[in-house]
Amino acid sequence: MDEPRDAAPAADERDAVPGDGRPETASQRADRNWNELLQEFRVFQTGTQIVAAFLLTLPFQQRFGELPPFDVGVYIVLVLLAVLITLLALAPVALHRILFHRRMKEQLVSYGSRLLIVCLAAASLLFTGIVMFIVDFLLGTGAGFVAAAVVFAVVVVLWIVVPLVIRRRAIRTLRSGAA
Template structure:
């Protein structure tokens, strides 16, 4: 790999072009790049593969949720929803459809950038799309919880379900990962 190729795929402007063995750069996961002994291109390929695997897990769920929500207006009981429930439903279905689109965007990014040697751009854009998709999915999940508890029990239960869902998502999707991210890693365990 030429010096120019290594520089063009580097995530870190401070990384030397001599490769990861001679670099002081830190990988996206906070580890010294020398631990993995991978080139910047190999790291990008690994990051891309990791991202695609994560999206495979979440895409099935969001597609199932969206499909379920799309069938609700065709149910007989749907006509009994009040205007607040209709607003919750419409917000939820919009968030679910948007989450589906954002979480599938990395596939179109890959197609558009395929064989153009723009893996760094593909990984960065796909990462942003995945984060937005997860945010929209959290809105959709919250809306589903609110709507179900509102219709089945009452409005107060719907609000409580929404608050609990937001709290649970915030803790499990944000607080816990950031807490783990901040801890020092013992690489001998890996």
Template sequence: MEQPRHDIADDTRDETPDERADRNWTDLLQEFRVLQTGVQLLSGFLLTLPFHNSFGDLDGFQRNTYLALVLLAATTTACVLAPISVHRRIFRQRRKERLVQFGHRLVRVVLGLTGALLAGTTFFIFDVVLARAEALVVGGVMLALVTTALLVAPLAMGPAPATHDDSD
């Protein structure tokens, strides 16, 4: 029987490497579910816009911004789907730890894409509803908030304890 492994950062858990990988994968899936919901809502909003009468009133810059946001939403959606596709590919091959490492890296990418999508969509809405100057201010503030949430807040947790990997 495999002995439980006790890591420096995880010395209160009594779990095998396989159990740890399963727990980490479950945690990552929950994070992807939350991200997927937000991305779906923003994407759905964007995809309905061309079917509104006022869509024809957009200027060239607004149309290009809209199209860039649709591409960003599609890219983000594709990235959210990737870990599930990889899981299906390596299912029952006892490669869960590699899957966790892949998911860990990908969730960071998806967080960045989602943050850019959120800031971009906010900018776009303010540009259409108010004016470009207000949109630039609000978009900049939103970008600062997203940056704070994704970069500054995690750094406020302080340095991570030394471990053998960063999959936890």
């Protein structure tokens, strides 16, 4: 027997966030958010995998044995950081496999989002450290620290300041439009 047309939609069929311009159910929203998150991880992983591969080739270079103890220590920290980032970036995949078909997509999205933020923070340290390592080797420790500070400042501006400014402007625009 058909349901009457004016019956209220089931809880999962309602618009997850009414008025946001995306008429989608909570499940559809979770699926979309999960797919967007996976795409972000794909982009992120490509860059960090290239960096990790670069790091893993260095000990096999002739001049690696000439590195002072400080540079060897920095190198080991960078390798460990690259491995940690790789493991963190793969964690959502493992979690998804374990929670597959358990109707926990919203939890996956929440956990994955937090993991990606941690990955980005760790990657900022990795990229800063790699620049310091290379410039230190080529030009000296002082230049290495200056170059690292510049890279870190660029990361902070691009990954934190700019998004916060954009978000603040959007909130102001919404508030002024609602008034």
